[in-house]
Amino acid sequence: MTDASANPAQPPLRAAIIPVTPLQQNCTLFWCTETMKGALVDPGGDLPKLKAAVAQAGVTLEKLLVTHGHIDHCGETGTLAKELGLPIEGPHEEDRFWISRLDDDGRNYGIAGSVFEPDRWLKDGDTVTVGNLVLDVI
Structure with a gap:
């Protein structure tokens, strides 16, 4: 990982897709290349895998984002x-x-889930x- 300020061609945003849960839904890690602050979008499960991806990217998580309330997208978001002491933003209140x-739903699908x-x-x-x-x- 290089310092974004040292490379003016660096895009302002970078992202990595991390499939999680037995349903293999795509959790997205994205970050601001200027600040290296990032967010996980839909961290539904497989927390050790997600934390490893964040560490590998050299990103400091700022928040968790949720697109919708299905178990594979947000089952372990609260956990x-x-x-990590992070705020959660989203989904829509509906x-x-x-x-x-x-x-x-976690019990029904065999996926860890907590309200x-x-x-x-x-x-x-x-x-x-984010950043x-x-x-x-x-």
């Missing part, structure tokens, strides 16, 4: 947030029903910041 079922409350629900028109990046929520 990871507590463990997914509260799915998040409230994570314990039961959580995001620090911020997201809606169309919001923005999310110096500003992303639009659609």
Whole structure:
């Protein structure tokens, strides 16, 4: 990994896809190359694998982002947030029903899952910041 300031051709954002859970859903690690601060999007499970990918990329996690409340996308988000002391942003509040079922859905699908409350629900028109990046929520 090189210092982004030493390479002006470095893109402002980099990403890695990490398939997780027995359903192999794609968790995304993305980061600001200027600050090396990043976020995991949909950290549904396989936390040791996710932490290893973050360490390998040399990224400091700033937050966890959730696109929706299905077990494979957010089953272990609350566990990871507590463990690392990170805020959770998303999903839309309409997914509260799915998040409230994570314990039961985890048992039904054989995937670790625990109910959580995001620090911020997201809606169309919001923005999310990671490092110096500003992303639009659609």
